[in-house]
Amino acid sequence: MTTTCLGCGLACDDIAVTVRDGRILEAVNACDLGVRWFGDGTVPTLARIGGAGVTVPTALAEAARVLTTAKRPLVYLAAELSISAQREACALADVLGAMLDTVTPSELILPIQERGRCSATFGELRYRADIVVFWGVDPDHAYPRLRSRYLPDRAGVQFISVDLSVEAAALTRAAILGHGMTPLAERLVKGKYVAIVVDGEQRPEYIEALLALTEALNGPTRAALMILRGGGNRVGADSVLTWQTGYPKAIDFARGAPRYCPYDPPEFDAALIVGSSASVPESLRLTNIPTVIIGPRASENLLAAAVAIDTGIAGIHDGGTAVRTDELPLPLRPALVGVVPETAATVRELTALVTQP
Amino acid sequence: MTSLRIAGGTVYDPANGVDGDVRDICVRDGQIVADVPADAPKIDARGMVVMPGGIDIHAHVAAASVNLARMLLPEEHALDPVPAPRLDDGVIPRSGSGGTVPSTFTTGYRYAGLGYTTVFDAAVAPISARSTHAQFDDTPIVDGGFFALLGNDEYLLRQIAAGERDRAREYVGWLLGATKAYSIKIVNPGGVELWKQNVREIKSLDDPIGAANVTPRAILETLTDAGNALGLPHPVHIHCNNLGLPGNIEITLESMRAVGGRRAHFTHLQFQSYAKPWASAAKRIAEYFAAHPEVSGDVGQVMFGPACTLTADGAVEYLLHMSTGRKWVNVDIELETGCGIVPYTYRDTAAVAALQWVVGLELFLLSPDPWRLVLSTDHPNGGSFMSYPELIRLLMDRTYRDDRLKKINQKHLAGSALADGLAREYTLSEIAIITRAGPARLLGLRNKGHLGPGADADITVYARSANAAEMFATPRYVVKAGALVVEEGQLRRAPSGQRLHITPGYDRAVESDIRKYFQENVSIEFDNYAVTL
Numbered sequence: 001m002t003t004t005c006l007g008c009g010l011a012c013d014d015i016a017v018t019v020r021d022g023r024i025l026e027a028v029n030a031c032d033l034g035v036r037w038f039g040d041g042t043v044p045t046l047a048r049i050g051g052a053g054v055t056v057p058t059a060l061a062e063a064a065r066v067l068t069t070a071k072r073p074l075v076y077l078a079a080e081l082s083i084s085a086q087r088e089a090c091a092l093a094d095v096l097g098a099m100l101d102t103v104t105p106s107e108l109i110l111p112i113q114e115r116g117r118c119s120a121t122f123g124e125l126r127y128r129a130d131i132v133v134f135w136g137v138d139p140d141h142a143y144p145r146l147r148s149r150y151l152p153d154r155a156g157v158q159f160i161s162v163d164l165s166v167e168a169a170a171l172t173r174a175a176i177l178g179h180g181m182t183p184l185a186e187r188l189v190k191g192k193y194v195a196i197v198v199d200g201e202q203r204p205e206y207i208e209a210l211l212a213l214t215e216a217l218n219g220p221t222r223a224a225l226m227i228l229r230g231g232g233n234r235v236g237a238d239s240v241l242t243w244q245t246g247y248p249k250a251i252d253f254a255r256g257a258p259r260y261c262p263y264d265p266p267e268f269d270a271a272l273i274v275g276s277s278a279s280v281p282e283s284l285r286l287t288n289i290p291t292v293i294i295g296p297r298a299s300e301n302l303l304a305a306a307v308a309i310d311t312g313i314a315g316i317h318d319g320g321t322a323v324r325t326d327e328l329p330l331p332l333r334p335a336l337v338g339v340v341p342e343t344a345a346t347v348r349e350l351t352a353l354v355t356q357p
Numbered sequence: 358m359t360s361l362r363i364a365g366g367t368v369y370d371p372a373n374g375v376d377g378d379v380r381d382i383c384v385r386d387g388q389i390v391a392d393v394p395a396d397a398p399k400i401d402a403r404g405m406v407v408m409p410g411g412i413d414i415h416a417h418v419a420a421a422s423v424n425l426a427r428m429l430l431p432e433e434h435a436l437d438p439v440p441a442p443r444l445d446d447g448v449i450p451r452s453g454s455g456g457t458v459p460s461t462f463t464t465g466y467r468y469a470g471l472g473y474t475t476v477f478d479a480a481v482a483p484i485s486a487r488s489t490h491a492q493f494d495d496t497p498i499v500d501g502g503f504f505a506l507l508g509n510d511e512y513l514l515r516q517i518a519a520g521e522r523d524r525a526r527e528y529v530g531w532l533l534g535a536t537k538a539y540s541i542k543i544v545n546p547g548g549v550e551l552w553k554q555n556v557r558e559i560k561s562l563d564d565p566i567g568a569a570n571v572t573p574r575a576i577l578e579t580l581t582d583a584g585n586a587l588g589l590p591h592p593v594h595i596h597c598n599n600l601g602l603p604g605n606i607e608i609t610l611e612s613m614r615a616v617g618g619r620r621a622h623f624t625h626l627q628f629q630s631y632a633k634p635w636a637s638a639a640k641r642i643a644e645y646f647a648a649h650p651e652v653s654g655d656v657g658q659v660m661f662g663p664a665c666t667l668t669a670d671g672a673v674e675y676l677l678h679m680s681t682g683r684k685w686v687n688v689d690i691e692l693e694t695g696c697g698i699v700p701y702t703y704r705d706t707a708a709v710a711a712l713q714w715v716v717g718l719e720l721f722l723l724s725p726d727p728w729r730l731v732l733s734t735d736h737p738n739g740g741s742f743m744s745y746p747e748l749i750r751l752l753m754d755r756t757y758r759d760d761r762l763k764k765i766n767q768k769h770l771a772g773s774a775l776a777d778g779l780a781r782e783y784t785l786s787e788i789a790i791i792t793r794a795g796p797a798r799l800l801g802l803r804n805k806g807h808l809g810p811g812a813d814a815d816i817t818v819y820a821r822s823a824n825a826a827e828m829f830a831t832p833r834y835v836v837k838a839g840a841l842v843v844e845e846g847q848l849r850r851a852p853s854g855q856r857l858h859i860t861p862g863y864d865r866a867v868e869s870d871i872r873k874y875f876q877e878n879v880s881i882e883f884d885n886y887a888v889t890l
Binding site: 113116119149150218221244256 | 427435439462485492495553678685690692698880
């Protein structure tokens with residue numbers, strides 16, 4: 001059995017991990033990014049309140065106190081969580097009446113919700129695409145195995161690199177719709193199946209124009225926009241929050257039912273970060289409010305955390321499911337089980353404390 | 358609660374020949390039993406109607422595609438925020454949102470609130486089965502299962518091309534077991550593969566899909582035979598070619614004849630029963646059903662109001678997007694199937710929508726056998742499952758129906774049986790058949806859809822009303838697996854449902870060939886395909 005790497009959104013599921021004496025020795029098939037992701041698998045297993053070591057139950061009791069005494073708590077999902085942990089965190093936000101948010105940029109989600117999207121899974125592209133356009137993305141840097149594992153390697157496939165430009169996307173779209181002509185448009189409509197690849201993490205503001213371009217290509221030919229997402233299980237978070245609440249992010253439970261507020265997130269006076277604080281944006285790190293962190297290396301974080309509980313990393317210590325950047329779900333088969341509390345179980349215990357009558 | 362007596366209700370249990378008899382229904386440990394002690398908890402159901410829990414044979418509630426539709430509809434969700442219910446069983450109640458594609462918890466609560474206790478998701482890409490199981494895990498109360506999309510599966514098409522029908526059957530057996538599916542679904546046989554090649558039209562069942570011997574007809578035959586040979590409790594579930602197009606009655610009937618004499622279920626027939634130019638061809642379906650006892654179907658009624666069209670039939674959604682200009686999702690799912698989504702509104706002022714409404718009602722009202730043509734709206738395609746009570750009223754109340762008929766666009770209704778006057782009114786027993794007993798029988802669910810000893814204690818109790826829509830919208834009591842989930846019209850408990858899936862026997866020798874095919878073509882590892890529950 002192989003395991004799934006969450007080093008980037010490609011979620012390569014062919015990694016053979018070797019363990020000796022509780023450490024990962026080798027992650028066969030992993031790229032450099034993947035090797036760094038797995039590391040040696042060692043993580044701290046502490047619980048702290050204000051820097052002092054405590055037991056996990058004590059830390060959870062204090063976390064419950066912090067979150068239930070807050071008027072406007074925030075629950076924030078970091079990138080690298082299994083869908084089990086995401087489901088538990090969403091339940092906790094619901095019962096707390098909290099604000100719930102994730103690392104997914106609003107600029108990425110809102111145009112998809114406004115317009116829809118034309119997409120595909122990687123196997124379909126590998127099988128069918130005869131033109132691949134890298135739109136302002138150098139895949140070998142952030143997604144090292146994209147070409148070798150997921151894109152077509154048949155003779156005759158055209159690869160085109162285009163600089164990031166809303167204008168180029170708009171002009172090409174207009175040409176495809178019959179207004180003027182661009183060299184790129186001429187090439188694309190001759191394709192049988194066009195894959196446009198863009199990095200959704202680096203420049204989400206380009207997504208809208210590319211959604212429109214890809215949609216226009218369908219008709220003259222067939223086309224899919226592949227939005228690459230970063231490491232962890234970011235698409236999983238979008239999916240879980242959507243099925244549990246109806247919205248993929250920026251959900252406010254304060255009024256007793258989910259309310260979508262992607263434009264104007266409310267103020268908050270306490271925060272729970274689920275997952276590694278490393279993927280939390282600067283704006284959150286600088287807040288001077290009581291913060292609970294339940295996640296990998298929580299005890300080592302640089303925030304002034306009120307409560308920190310170390311838990312496992314999805315796919316290394318925590319099992320479950322992750323969702324690949326093209327929406328396909330994959331099993332996580334952790335190599336190191338039982339060395340650190342599971343994130344999902346820890347959040348569930350906190351929810352049990354919070355809901356105690 | 359381990360025991361319960363539902364006392365003195367008027368019972369409609371058509372599978373056991375009970376038609377409006379006053380009797381007690383007793384429950385112990387999640388099952389119906391002949392009797393319980395006199396001191397067992399009791400529900401006074403005198404004057405009320407007692408039926409088995411509802412069973413939805415065809416809906417879209419828990420697939421990756423459904424979730425893309427959910428994500429696409431924040432504007433609907435904003436209009437229908439759903440606070441958490443107040444539950445008595447210690448289960449954490451969850452808030453959510455409604456609209457045509459509700460959140461999972463809301464889906465479970467609302468189905469139970471209608472007296473439905475079992476729901477099948479009719480279209481799951483096998484490669485995303487994990488997502489379906491996870492969504493069902495978050496859909497409380499109802500038992501859930503799904504049909505696996507196979508009608509455009511590349512491995513299957515290759516076996517047909519090579520004349521390897523035995524291997525095709527073994528593959529189906531492997532795939533259904535690996536993904537924990539319940540049956541086989543065919544959507545637009547061959548047509549989804551063609552859509553990926555930007556071909557949007559199927560002219561006949563004998564159009565080649567790549568190889569000359571791979572045709573919609575060969576796909577229908579291969580999968581129907583595979584389903585029957587594997588002994589599936591529910592036979593192959595077929596969405597025909599050319600859905601929604603005028604004149605499609607011909608290919609629909611041709612598809613039925615192609616698998617003639619064999620068990621097969623034809624789904625959302627309303628969308629498949631149009632003459633050209635636009636007119637109802639429901640009568641021809643009724644005639645075929647009358648002459649062919651092996652065939653079954655569900656209606657896929659269109660209800661006026663908002664809907665979200667959502668199908669593996671990507672070409673249909675492309676046309677709908679181009680013709681309406683509304684937003685559109687298309688996902689081509691590797692070597693298996695497709696997915697298209699377009700939000701849509703059926704207006705009674707629109708000629709085609711009015712015809713669709715009429716065709717669906719005609720299918721119900723001309724049906725020779727309610728056991729074989731059961732209720733669906735193809736939720737959320739023809740309308741939400743929340744509109745079932747209104748649909749039941751249309752079937753039970755001719756006056757109401759005829760009044761409604763007068764107010765809709767008449768352009769395509771010339772020669773329609775409904776416009777000419779159909780007097781039939783469904784009885785409560787027939788409603789129990791098309792919403793419970795019939796689906797259970799077609800799905801091969803022996804312990805569901807009836808109230809005999811040994812059946813699952815899934816029971817709905819309705820207060821009578823002259824307005825059938827009111828009656829069916831708000832059951833007074835709902836029992837699921839013996840738990841009283843709705844009490845005095847309020848949701849009180851939300852136990853987890855069961856997963857309904859099958860484990861067909863197959864020759865494991867086929868796995869080495871499938872493994873090789875995965876290594877060459879599929880972007881995930883063979884060993885990561887199978888789902889463990």
